Amino acid sequence: QKEVEQDPGPLSVPEGAIVSLNCTYSNSAFQYFMWYRQYSRKGPELLMYTYSSGNKEDGRFTAQVDKSSKYISLFIRDSQPSDSATYLCAMSASGGSNYKLTFGKGTLLTVNP
Amino acid sequence: EAGVAQSPRYKIIEKRQSVAFWCNPISGHATLYWYQQILGQGPKLLIQFQNNGVVDDSQLPKDRFSAERLKGVDSTLKIQPAKLEDSAVYLCASSLRGGEGDGTEAFFGQGTRLTVV
Numbered sequence: 001q002k003e004v005e006q007d008p009g010p011l012s013v014p015e016g017a018i019v020s021l022n023c024t025y026s027n028s029a030f031q032y033f034m035w036y037r038q039y040s041r042k043g044p045e046l047l048m049y050t051y052s053s054g055n056k057e058d059g060r061f062t063a064q065v066d067k068s069s070k071y072i073s074l075f076i077r078d079s080q081p082s083d084s085a086t087y088l089c090a091m092s093a094s095g096g097s098n099y100k101l102t103f104g105k106g107t108l109l110t111v112n113p
Numbered sequence: 114e115a116g117v118a119q120s121p122r123y124k125i126i127e128k129r130q131s132v133a134f135w136c137n138p139i140s141g142h143a144t145l146y147w148y149q150q151i152l153g154q155g156p157k158l159l160i161q162f163q164n165n166g167v168v169d170d171s172q173l174p175k176d177r178f179s180a181e182r183l184k185g186v187d188s189t190l191k192i193q194p195a196k197l198e199d200s201a202v203y204l205c206a207s208s209l210r211g212g213e214g215d216g217t218e219a220f221f222g223q224g225t226r227l228t229v230v
Contacts, residue, residue: 004155006155041223041224041226042223042224043117043204043206043221043222043223043224044156044204044221045220045221046218046219046220049218088155088156090155100158100161100169101146101156101158101219102158103155103156103157104155105153105154105155106153106154106155
């Protein structure tokens with residue numbers, strides 16, 4: 001079993017749709033949860049950052065973490081063509097000087113105008 | 114603020130050749146990471162530096178990969194000899210410091226796309 005599993009596979013939605021992206025994980029030591037967005041031929045950029053369980057909202061984006069189920073989600077409301085990218089979940093267990101991100105494989109999202 | 118700079122952007126080499134990638138992190142960032150991203154997968158950490166010391170290199174194939182960070186600033190990643198399975202994007206990232214609530218955001222460069230033929 002991989003430490004981080006990311007679902008679903010490639011997604012294609014119409015503009016304005018609500019998008020749900022999910023990851024599950026097996027390492028109960030993970031405490032820091034992130035979502036990165038990666039445009040084609042670019043490096044990942046941090047979209048959302050959550051520590052421990054709970055919800056966090058930033059504009060059209062909402063991140064949810066359920067540590068009891070080892071499950072995290074990213075919701076995108078009113079999706080736009082500019083949201084078309086690969087979305088990567090990432091997690092870290094450590095504090096102190098060791099900050100090692102473990103990534104999911106990514107979900108390619110296409111928002112059609 | 115200037116971002117993480119990487120060069121070259123693209124590289125094509127034959128198997129068994131050697132190659133080197135260069136990274137200049139954001140000024141003042143103590144932590145530097147090299148990730149390997151194979152097509153269709155998420156990035157995998159190869160090595161993490163804190164200033165010029167190695168924090169984690171557990172997933173670095175040390176028989177062929179080496180990395181250094183001189184004077185705690187720029188870093189180079191070398192592959193010698195390259196194999197076909199090394200074809201990937203090599204991403205460099207930096208963060209202000211590692212492991213605390215603030216300053217843990219890792220900023221990524223655009224990557225070097227390596228093709229081994």
